[in-house]
Amino acid sequence: MELKWAFLLLGLLLVVLTGKTMSCGTGFKNVGKQCIDEDECEEHEEDPGICGHNSVCHNTDGSYYCSCQPGFQPTKLNFTGTTGQCKDINECTDKEKMCPENSTCKNSIGSYTCECKPGFWKSTETSTCKDIDECESEEHKCGEHGKCNNLPGSYNCTCHPGYSNYGNNQAKCTELKCDRANITSKQAAMGDLLNLFKSNCQSLSHPKQQHDSGETLLKHLMNVSGQVMSSGNVRDSSTLSTFLGTMEDTLRLIGPQLSEPLTKMNNNNSEACLAVKRDPTPPNGSMIMNTEGVHLNISWKTAAGEKYPGFAYVALVSYNKSLNYPTTPALEDPKAEGRNASYELNSRVVTVLVSNTQTEHLPEPVTLTFKHLQNGAVSEQLNYSCVYWDETRDGGAWSQKGCMTAEFNSTHAVCTWSHLSSFAVLMALYEVKDTFELVLITRIGLTLSLLCLFVCILTFSLCRSIKGTRTTIHLHLCICLFIADFIFLFFISSTTNQVGCAVVAGLLHFFFLSAFCWMLLEGVQLYRMVVLVFHTTLRPLYLFAVGYGVPLAIVIISAIAYSDGYGTERHCWLSLDEDFIWSFFAPVCIVIILNSFFFVITVWKLAAKFSSLNPDYCKLKKLRGFVVTAVAQLCVLGGMWVFGCFLFQEKGTVVMLYLFTLLNSLQGALIFIMHCLMSKTIREEYSKLCGGVCTSQKKRYSEFSTNQSSNSQKPLRSAPSTGESQI
Known part of the structure; x- marks a missing residue:
């Protein structure tokens, strides 16, 4: 016993000597040399790391444990230890806590709520969901012509005969107006289109009757309308009004039946784009649509209207020019100022349609941007107008009424409208007024040209010293130009008599083509003289066959193919319709190309001969003169018709008129100068002719020049007298 107390005292002595305190077990702490319980939950009150979120910490003697808050459960099934995490319990999956009938359970963090389904309301007394009678909550829930039927949690609408909600049983009933499908005799050409609408x-008037989907109906509409447009049955304003009106009526039936928010379809004749929205409340915002050559900007407020039926749609349909669109406007054109004006459509015709039936005065304007079919800036001769098809004017006509703003450039037109219909851009082409100066230049120039050509005809037909193939070609070239200029001067504007104007146009067609054919023969003759063999001539039969036979054949074929092409409203010339003008310009282009080829080869051969030591220098020099005059002649006459191509078009300008007139008046004078005055032989003949009336000094000079010329040409006069032998 004494030994035990001795060891205890020894231990205490060691503790005191070493300065160490007494240690406590796990979960306890030393306080005043005493081991007391440590509260782990209190020390970590602000730190959720021990038990995690959504859990409660419980302290025990020497330890602690965790439990989840109500609405949460451990992340592990054996969550009984001192650490862990709690996750939310989805009460909506617990069958014991299901919500009452006609309600849905909504889970929340640590809890849940019960919400009544649409069409039911929650009673605070019984905490149950009761049905809402929608038919009593709003007057005319289904429209004035529909019957509302209450259902548990919902309702439906039954439409009266002649009204429909287009398969949407909770939409208001709107009028169908099927009586528009009555086919008259004038509208029989569009029977298929009207039958489709009917x-x-x-089928919509009878809800129990089966009918096609909106997409199928739209496809049928595009096919039928394409057949009507390509058949050419739309020939007058009344039929066009029926076509456009039937398209609008049918689209009004199809739009609400479309299932997709945006639907596009097209064929070779038209393109359709439709957008549909179905919301309990009217949609807002803007809607932008595009088809080929047309851009539409419209608001959904405009499409829905004040009487929103539960859906809204926007339709944009564009047509090409295969329809026979009348182009005369219903309103007077103040810019015409007494001038003759012609009108044509310069954009695609489009139909803009919305679900709102009250579109005479829109709450917000509609903007259409058109791309011009023919580019051109506004000028004195050209103007654009934003127009719509007004079927109330004389069976139908284009009108500008309701156009708020219009902006035009050379490629596009921007039109803002206060109503909806079928729209387009009308291009007005004004006749260029013939000023006094232009008329004077035309008359003086053509008179001068006729005088010069007449002198050339006398010279080539009476002067024996220049007889030959080239002289024959020049003679008939001058005859053709003389007759053509004479007709042009006195009869080009005689459009009052349609038959007479067609005859004038046919004669001009023939003689101008004949002039080019004789120029082609001159190029062939020069080519044969230089490139092939000298002293080579063309037989008269070949000359007349090409010079008159080919133009006559072209005119006959053209008259048979398109007899209405001779004569226009402005001039007795070839019409631009059906590209008939190319019956003249195509042969002219061919002649110019062939002659250019012959002249290039001829000049190249002449240059090669000049570079060599050729003894026939005089002959080559004369040939060079022949080629230069022939090229100049082709340039003047060909250049004249380059400007003439623009002159006879509707967009002819004053500049083109002046250039054409000047070149037309110069051609006779040029032929006289090049083929008469520049020819030494002809000058000698003129000198002999004038010898009897001139002074003696001029007579002696003329005789001296003639003798000198005769001596210089003496070696060449041994051959028969032809134009080629004198080279």
Whole structure:
């Protein structure tokens, strides 16, 4: 016993000597040399790391444990230890906590709520969901011509005969107006299109009757309308009004039946784009649509209207020019100022349609941007107008009424409208006024040209010293130009008599083509003289066959193919319709190309001969003169018709008129100068002719020049007298 107390005292002595305190077990702490319980939950009150979020910490003697808050459960099934995490319990999956009938359970963090389904309301007394009678909540829930039927949690609408909600049983009933499908004698050409509208309209009038989907109906509409447009049955304003009106009526039936928010379809004749929205409340915002050559900007407020039926749609349909569109405007054109004006459509015709039936005065304007079919800036001769098809004016006509703003450039037109219909851009082409100066230049120039050509005809037909193939070609060239200029001067504007104007146009067609054919023969003759063999001539039969036979054949074929092409409203010339003008310009282009080829080869051969030591220098020099005059002649006459190509078009300008007139008046004078005055032989003949009336000094000079010329040409006069032998 004494030994035990001795060891205890020794231990205490060691503790005191070493300065160490007494140690406590796990979960305890030393306080005043005493081991007391440590509260782990209190020390970590602000730190959720021990038990995690959504859990409660419980302290025990020497330890602690965790439990989850109500609405949460451990992340592990054996969560009984001192650490862990709690996760939310989805009460909506617990069958014991299901919500009452006609309600849905909504889970939340640590809890849940019960919400009544649409069409039901929550009773605070019984905490149950009761049905809402929608038919009593709003008057005319289904429209004035529909019957509202209440259902548990919902309702439906039954439309009266002649009204429909287009398969949407909760939409208001709107009028169908199927009586528009009555086919008259004038509208029988569009029977298929009207029958499509009638059958679809009648199927909607009877809800129990089966009918095609909106997409199928739109496809049928595009096919039928394409057949009507390509058949050419739309021939007058009344039929066009029926076509456009039937398209609008049918689209009104199809739009609400489309299932997709945006639908596009097209064929070779038209393109359709439809957008549909179905919301309990009217949609807002803007809607932008595009088809080929047309851009539409419209608001959904405009499409929905004040009487919103539960859906809204926007339709944009564009047509090409295969329809026979009348182009005369219903309103007077103040810019015409007494001038003759012609009108044509310069854009695609489009139909803009919305679900709102009250579109005479829109709450917000609609903007259409058109791309011009023919580019051109506004000028004194050209103007644009934004127009719509007004079917109330004389069976239908283009009108500008309702156009708020219009902006035009050379490629596009921007039109803002206060109503909806079928729209387009009308291009007005004004006749260029013939000023006094232009008329004077035309008369003086052509008179001068006729005098010069007449002198040339006398010279080439009476002067024996220049007889030859080239002289024959020049003679008939001058005859053709003389007759053509004479007709042009006195009869080009005689458009009052349609038959007479066609005869004038045919004669001009023939003689101008004949002039080019004789120029082609001159190029062939020069080519044969230089490139092939000298002293080579063309037989008269070949000359007349090409010079008159080819033009006559072209005129006959053209008259048979398109007899209405001779004569226009402005001039007795070839029409631009059906590209008939190319019956003249195509042969002219061919002649110019062939002659250019012959002249290039001829000049190249002449240059090669000049570079060599050729003894026939005089002959080559004369040939060079022949080629230069022939090229100049082709340039003047060909250049004249380059400007003439623009002159006889509707867009002919004053500049083109002046250039054409000047070149037309110069051609006779040029032929006289090049082929008569520049020819030494002809000058000698003129000198002999004038010898009897001139002074003695001029007579002696003329005789001296003639003798000198005769001596210089003496070696060449041994051959028969031809134009080629004198080279």
